[in-house]
Amino acid sequence: MSDQTSIDDMAVGAEIPTLTKRPTTRQLAMYAGASGDFYEIHYDKDFANAQGLPGVILHGALKSAFLGQLMTDWAGPEGRLLSLSVRYREMDVPGDTLACRGVVKEKDEAAGTARCEIWIENGAGVRTTTGEAVVALPSRS
Amino acid sequence: MASILTPAMEAAVGKDGEPQSALVERGAVERFAAAIGDANPAYPDVAPPTFLRSVGRAIPPLPDAETAPRALDGGSEWTYGEPARPGDVITFVTQMESLVEREGRMGPMLIATYLTRYTNQRGELAATQRNTVIRMPAL
Numbered sequence: 001m002s003d004q005t006s007i008d009d010m011a012v013g014a015e016i017p018t019l020t021k022r023p024t025t026r027q028l029a030m031y032a033g034a035s036g037d038f039y040e041i042h043y044d045k046d047f048a049n050a051q052g053l054p055g056v057i058l059h060g061a062l063k064s065a066f067l068g069q070l071m072t073d074w075a076g077p078e079g080r081l082l083s084l085s086v087r088y089r090e091m092d093v094p095g096d097t098l099a100c101r102g103v104v105k106e107k108d109e110a111a112g113t114a115r116c117e118i119w120i121e122n123g124a125g126v127r128t129t130t131g132e133a134v135v136a137l138p139s140r141s
Numbered sequence: 142m143a144s145i146l147t148p149a150m151e152a153a154v155g156k157d158g159e160p161q162s163a164l165v166e167r168g169a170v171e172r173f174a175a176a177i178g179d180a181n182p183a184y185p186d187v188a189p190p191t192f193l194r195s196v197g198r199a200i201p202p203l204p205d206a207e208t209a210p211r212a213l214d215g216g217s218e219w220t221y222g223e224p225a226r227p228g229d230v231i232t233f234v235t236q237m238e239s240l241v242e243r244e245g246r247m248g249p250m251l252i253a254t255y256l257t258r259y260t261n262q263r264g265e266l267a268a269t270q271r272n273t274v275i276r277m278p279a280l
Binding site: 021027030031033034035036037039050051052059060061062064065066068069071072073077080081082083084085086087088131 | 169172173175176177178179181183189190191194195197211212213214215216217218219220221247273280
């Protein structure tokens, strides 16, 4: 089996292989440093509590990055991500197991593009994060 | 309930912040890929899709921001052009596209959308990002 997804092989309704993420407070600290987003709700529990939050929460942009990885892993080295749209509907917390998932909703064989519904499910099965992505995929022919 | 949307805030809608430029550093791309836990072998020769936000956003200041100091990220919409690579010099400018007040579950809130355009040193569009920010009064 080739690593490369092609537009020909891909069917509407097909599921994108699930990407599992287990974010930790360490990852949130790394992401704060790497992204430059030092808003304290992501690493200071007392600060987060004072903001009415149950504890530190994931950066929304980290969840976008997870869904970006879902798509680039699937699109493969010759595929290209054209757009990535993500809504943060519920907060996610470190220590949870997050399933990044997607399904092909539409494909345009002439353009070589596929539109996918994407989302993150938390450990309780709640879709905390939803969105859409469009990828360009190579053709076998 | 009193409005938390002030005339000065409304006057800021549609205005660009000051454009800024920054170098895409190889080490920064490496650290970003490590932070998101993405071992894609294409990195750091090319930057992950959401990397550019870490290069910077030239967000224009929100007047009267103290009326709604609590902020939450509501979502993000990226469109991609020429991929960003180490060595690129990216110029970015951010505009507050819209600002509306809504009555939420927890009282009044402001919903702001910002559009950032990222352009490389050849003038090619690398990406755009539309970001929704939800702001609420202090507890």
